[in-house]
Amino acid sequence: MKQLTNKNSIGWLFVLISVVAITLFYFYPMFDALLLSFQSGMGANLEYVGFDNWSRLLNDPTLKQALINTMTYLMIQVPLMIVxxxxxxVILNDPNLKFRGFFRTAIFLPAVTSLVAYSVIFKYMFSVDGIVNQLLINLNLISEPIAFISDPVWAKVVIILAITWRWTGYNMIFYLSALQNIDRSIYEAARIDGANSFQQFIQITIPMLKPIILFTTITSTIGTLQLFDEVVNITSGGPGIQTISISQYIYDLSFKYTPNFGYAATVSYVIVILVVILSIIQFKVAGEKE
Structure with a gap:
């Protein structure tokens, strides 16, 4: 009995360490940022201004544009990447496919590249004298270079392509792991019943992967709402503010414009609110009760 009590005490000690760490480095900063959202000023020269920062949100044109841009990235990039x-x-889970290991590694490699490095590479690839324009001209698809980076629409396309390139392989690994846990006898039974590959994908694979699809959709949504590196390094939010993200706007409020940490904290809570709302919607759509 004493030995059992000692084991329980050790277990609770490990749990306590985790709880303290999470509280100190996760919940406390969130609570402190919430208090900061009711203050204004820079550095230690802060004063309480009530709900002034929150009312400012409603009349901030830059925040409005940042929201439009971020939601555009989200609505296009996340479904594209998940698909x-x-x-x-599904293709790389085929046991008859040769060089599966090579293809899996090749598709996953972008996920471990430096955010800054690959963003800069994309910037130069899609510049006026970059390789993409040169290729399109050589193929006679265009007669003159396209200003991808300085055009509001094309700049968003480049950012979406960059994010998709980097994170598709990352999400693919989750699906591969889940697919390898599905009993192949289920597919064999479906083939015997006359189901083709597409029907097996719709009727077996998708339902089996539903929890993983929900997980990757939520994590990808959170990641896109926090989009920063690609926007800063590819377009710097330009032209003008046509590609600026919410996270970049928070950075600008804190360090680029006249520093206002209080309002920056308020804008950061816009991301928190969006994450909560979109996560609830995704859970409801997926039919998950737990």
Whole structure:
């Protein structure tokens, strides 16, 4: 009995360490940022201004544009990436496919590249004298270079392509892991019943991967709402503020414009609110009760 009590005490000690760490480095900063959102000023020269920062949100044109841009990235990039990740995972799960290990590694490698490095590479690839324009001209698809980076629409396309390139392989790994846990006898039974590959994908693979699809959709949504590196390094939010993200706007409020940490904290809570709302919607759509 004494030995059992000692084991329980050790277990609670490990749990306590985790709880303290999470509280100190996760919940406390969130609570402190919430208090900061009711203050204004820079550095230690802060004063309480009530709900002034929150009312300012409603009349901030830059925040409005940042919201539009971020939601545009979210609505296009996340579904595209999820579909591509599913497509690649199903293909690369085929035991008869040769060089599966090579293809899996090649598709996953972008996920471990430096955010800054690959963003800068994309910037130069899509510049006026970059390789993409040179290729399109050589193929006679265009007669003159396209200003991808300085055009509001094309700049968003480049950012979406960059994010998709980097994170598709990351999500693919989750689907591959889940697919390898599905009993192949289920697919064999479906083939015997006359189901083709597409029907097996719709009726077996998708339902089996539903929890993983929900997980990757939520994490990808959170990641896109926090989009920063690609926007800063590819377009710097330009032209003007046509590609600026919410996270970049928070950075600008804190360090680029006249520093206002209070309002920056308020804008950061816009991301928190969006994450909560979109996560709830995704859980409801997926039919998950737990």
């Amino acid at each position: 591509l990740a599913l497509f690649f995972s």
